[in-house]
Amino acid sequence: MTKEITIGGKKYKFRSTAAIPRMYRIKFNRDIFVDMEKLQKDIEDGEKVQGGSSIPITSLEMFENIAYLMNKHGDPSQPDDVYEWLDQFDAFNIYEILPEILELWNLNNKGTSVSKKKDVG
Secondary structure, three states, X not given: OEEEEEEXXXXXXXXXXXXXXXXXXXXXXXXXXXXXXXXXXXXXXXXXXXOOOOOOHHHHHHHHHHHHHHHHHHOOOOOOOHHHHHOOOOHHHHHHXXXXXXXXXXXXXXXXXXXXXOOOO
8 A cells, every 4th residue: 555645845755555564663663563563652642641742762763673674675766765855854744644654554554364274154
């Protein structure tokens, strides 16, 4: 699934496919499913406690890594380094896209929990 997201007035192509978990594991040596679950929980907890104004720094780093990888997957011309990628944005602008990245991830993974076994009964 591909989605064009505007950041700071410029359009960027983000892509989430079945390759993302493997790419994330290879690039960051982490499990994207675990990180996305933690990120979503931290966002929900932040909304309950502080009106959505604060997310732990570790979760922001996970978000940056996920956003970077989805953008790099959608547009291979993006920098190979996450720090170089982040340098093209104002800090405030990149965090505005968090809901869109989560939506893209959730839409792409909507059907992954459906069992492919057929009833033989």
